[in-house]
Amino acid sequence: xxxxxxxxxxxxGNAYRVALMLNLxxxxxxxxxxxxxxxxxxxxxxxxxxxxxxxxxxxxxxxxKRLTQSGVILTYLADKTGTFAPRGEDERLEALRWIIxxxxxxxxxxxxxxxxxxxxxxxxxxxAMAFLKGRIDNxxxxxxxxxxxxxxxxxxxxxxxxxxxxxxxxxPAEEFGxxxxxxYPNIAAWLERMKxxxxxxxxxxxxxxxxxx
Ligand SMILES: N[C@@H](CCC(=O)N[C@@H](CS)C(=O)NCC(=O)O)C(=O)O
Numbered sequence: 001x002x003x004x005x006x007x008x009x010x011x012x013g014n015a016y017r018v019a020l021m022l023n024l025x026x027x028x029x030x031x032x033x034x035x036x037x038x039x040x041x042x043x044x045x046x047x048x049x050x051x052x053x054x055x056x057x058x059x060x061x062x063x064x065k066r067l068t069q070s071g072v073i074l075t076y077l078a079d080k081t082g083t084f085a086p087r088g089e090d091e092r093l094e095a096l097r098w099i100i101x102x103x104x105x106x107x108x109x110x111x112x113x114x115x116x117x118x119x120x121x122x123x124x125x126x127x128a129m130a131f132l133k134g135r136i137d138n139x140x141x142x143x144x145x146x147x148x149x150x151x152x153x154x155x156x157x158x159x160x161x162x163x164x165x166x167x168x169x170x171x172p173a174e175e176f177g178x179x180x181x182x183x184y185p186n187i188a189a190w191l192e193r194m195k196x197x198x199x200x201x202x203x204x205x206x207x208x209x210x211x212x213x
Contacts, residue, residue: 004028008058016206018077071164074163077160095160106165109132114168117129145186153165169187
């Protein structure tokens with residue numbers, strides 16, 4: 001039995017952050033498929049009672065400990081292994097700052113936008129989509145500017161802040177209806193740097209459930 005079990009599904013960029021981290025650190029891990037689109041599993045009362053009261057993926061099981069929220073899990077894995085960990089108080093707080101920004105304003109909007117565009121029935125209301133797109137453009141602009149300063153979000157080496165921020169950014173452009181790397185050159189170069197790390201894999205190759213049955 002592998003050391004880590006990640007409850008996830010291929011379309012989840014929130015889960016991808018954790019799957020990618022596990023692969024990059026060379027962890028002994030296995031994915032546990034969560035049927036989000038077919039059974040709506042995380043929304044069932046049983047799943048909420050037994051797995052995660054917040055009704056969300058990702059969930060990580062490790063040695064009898066159960067963790068949720070990708071930012072918490074990334075912090076846990078970085079603390080445990082020392083890999084991709086921020087160094088010192090200032091970096092730790094800076095990483096947390098970017099992880100919160102990402103969860104709320106970058107991938108926090110990009111994930112629902114992609115969901116409403118591709119998977120929701122009915123698809124997203126045009127006014128809601130326009131609101132989300134405006135917020136996404138603003139947040140991508142902030143990240144683009146940040147990445148003009150250094151190769152990675154905190155400086156010269158990748159940390160959990162980068163692993164969080166790439167959450168949805170490797171999914172195909174047609175799922176968003178706009179091409180992020182083609183629009184933001186600093187983000188494009190940073191995505192290539194992250195992709196060059198040993199252990200990198202695409203979300204559709206790393207987690208089960210693509211294509212949707
Ligand atoms: N901030 C959370 C977001 C998790 C999240 O929203 N996951 C989605 C799947 S991509 C989910 O399970 N949504 C179920 C729901 O909101 O009902 C994290 O980073 O772990």
